Amino acid sequence: MSYHVVETQSFWDSVNALRKDALKNKAALLDTMSELRLRPFQNNKLNTHGVGEAKNGHKIYASDVGGRRSDRRVVWQLFNRTIVLLLFGNHKVYDRVKGISIRFDPQVHTLTVIEQNPESGEDRPYHLGRRPDGAGQLLMAWSDKELREFGFPDHLVTHLRRLNHDDELLAMEDLLGETHFERCYNLIAYGHPDGEKAAAEAARVRELEVNPTPPPATAEDLDFERQLQDENMPAWFTRTEPAFLEEIMGRPIEDWMIFLHPDQRTAVRRSYQGPALVRGSAGTGKTVVGLHRAAWLAQRNRTQRQETQNRLIRTEEDKTRPVLFTTFVKNLPPVFKSLYLRLPSALSGEVEFNHVDSLAHRICREAQDWPSPNQKKVEEAFSVAYQQVVVPGSRLKRSGFTKRYIREEITAVIKGRAIEVLDEYLQIARTGRRVPMDQNIRTEMWRLREAWDKEMSERGVMDFPDIRLRALRHARRLKQPLYSSIIVDEAQDITMAGLLFLRALVNAPHPEQDRPDGLLILGDGAQRIYPGGFTLRQAGLEVRGRTTVLNINYRNTGEIIEAAMAMAGDTPVQGLAEDYLRAEAKADPVRRGPSPLMVDAGNTEAQLDELVRRIEDLTKQDSNIGPGDVGVLAPNKKLVNKIIARIKAARLGVQSLDDYDGRGNSLIKVGTFHRGKGLEFKAVFLPGLTKNQFPMPPSKHKTVEEANEEHLLQISQLFVAMTRARDVLVILYNHQPSQALVWVTGHFNHQESIATQPNATMR
Secondary structure, eight states: OOOEEEEOHHHHHHHHHTHHHHHHHHHHHHHHHHHHHHOSSSOTTTOOEEEEEOTTSOEEEEEESSOTTOOOEEEEEEETTEEEEEEEESTTHHHHHTTEEEEEETTTTEEEEEEEOTTTOOEEEHHHHSOOTTSOOTTTTSOHHHHHHTTOOHHHHHHHTTOOSHHHHHHTHHHHHHHHHHHHHHHHHHSSTTOHHHHHHHHHHHOOEESOOOOOOOHHHHHHHHHHTOTTSOGGGSOOOHHHHHHHHHSOHHHHTTOOOGGGHHHHHOOOSSOEEEEEOTTSOHHHHHHHHHHHHHHHHHHHHHHHHTOSSOOGGGOOOOEEEEESOTTHHHHHHHHHHTSTTOOTTSEEEEEHHHHHHHHHHHTTOOOOOOHHHHHHHHHHHHHHHSOTTSHHHHHTOOHHHHHHIIIIIITTTTOOSHHHHHHSOOTTOOSOOOHHHHHHHHHHHHHHHHHHHHHTOOOHHHHHHHHHHHHTTOSSOSOSEEEEESGGGSOHHHHHHHHHHHHTTSTTSOOTTOEEEEEOGGGOOSSOOOOTTTTTOOOTTSEEEEOEEOSSOHHHHHHHHHHHOSOEEEOSSOEEEGGGGOOEESOOOOOOEEEEOSSHHHHHHHHHHHHHHHHHHOTTOOGGGEEEEESSHHHHHHHHHHHHHTTOOEEETTTOOSOOOSOEEEEETTTTTTOOEEEEEEOOOBTTTSSOOOOTTSOHHHHHHHHHHHHHHHHHHHTTEEEEEEEEESSSBOTTTTTOGGGSEEEEOTTTOTTOOOO
């Protein structure tokens, strides 16, 4: 069982006090915190040891940061399975931590860190004794009294208090004199004014208990743990250190993709009495909220399982079922699983990751129903049915709809909405479809659906929308739920039949009686990249009072999201719960950066060469961006294959997004706009954005309405691709950029090929 870790203000202040050291060793600090969550005791990586008792009578433990040879420690206390980090630093913090305790005031519902005032000896709330903003941070770990005890006179203590960095100390060498300068340097470097040997001896004396085991939890421990994990705790008790965020941003992109900002914590731990919705525009962290919620639900299940194990008689209701994290995009579940397992509290096997079609196929097989999704025969069946129904003079023929649009109407609307009878199809609002259809055309469309079903039946095959419908029927007959909770990511691209299927799995045997915390839906209608659509109300799901709107963009720089929003325009969006204008859902970015870049490469082959050169230059110039942090997204599979071949020819590592499973590596990721859905990269390159290549110009055989609907869908796809970029966005084209970008070029910097601009840089 994993441990819950809480970081106090005193911990972050001690990190800040050793800022230069912390920046150098922050990766080690992150690893130590992760190890504490997994195994704080009997762990050779931590070498946890007892160092005495605090004022509250609880044992104090210290764990190595950076291995046994390092002199840096994290000092903490334990309350059952909750670790409270109190201080970070060298061995000197062992003495200081003994004057710290934690108190809970039930009247004001506040947990407070209490520290002994080194001047008066009286207790005071830690935050009241903190150094004011602007005070020096270099010696923050020591009080004025302690500095005087080390032999520094009052007038030097005043000067030392102003220091922020060790280079400022070097500038004071003459003022301090040789002896005081050496002692101050030793204090900063080793934690003891007499140097390294004295610090090591002091540490040896202080490490009272070697290789301890977890102490038994007391009733007070359990009460403290409950208070510490209360989601209503005041925000000042734990905070996110800005420099610490910088370190996370410098680590592999997979670490960033699971970072939960404190402001998102409430959405993770909120309890719902029915289905709930988390929505927000690109970059607001819907997926990371979902992953952390999955971990929280799994931990709750773990506690419930332990409680039921003590019962002499157990019923079917006592069975703890897994959490399901699912999506419509088939390449995302292995990515999400790998990201989830990076979470400190995550254990394998408690959360299932699967995409909807795979899950539907499994449910059919378990019901002894063996669907065969042979796509070649499915296509053949549709062509035969089409020739039978869409004949010269028929309403569908005269409508001007393309064969593709007609097929999508059947798969995305009729079957996607789980419509069983013609009368229902004649009455529904075709959400997501902008081309009007009268009842005569709909009637003929229904005839084509029936003819297609007949042809598929004769061939013994089934299309994926049919498998979802079959799985929905089986799920509605289940006697027990298969999952304790289901989290649906990218829900705007799932069909209504797919969502009803998931709802039945978690609510069985009463598929329409929603369980508390049963179904969480994550989505953004502005990022829909597949035809069709529906609203939650059409699906019979009510989320009023259970909707969380994320309105801060943690991913993209302001320059990237502003360029993407300008490109997409202020178009109407049909959301899952309500309709709105795209600009109304804009989230505020928290970071700024360089403007995205547009590069005129001249021709397609030159684009590929330019792409390789710029990736090589970027990863060499920016130490925070490695090849594995770079994504190349293209409008179509043909261009994807060319890009992969060219990168391989340059002897660089490359990986198709079809094969990416979320585990960090040093390979450049390449895929289509669709395959980039749900992912993010530090740097994104978008080649192939040339006029009349993307979006594709409408063919003369398409109606204006159909062409407009297709154009808006392609704009949404480009918006998704652009917003995969966290820090760097580069668009490549030949001579004239895409017509989707021509009116927003002011949001971009512009360059020609590196070959003609040898001094050009990425940033």
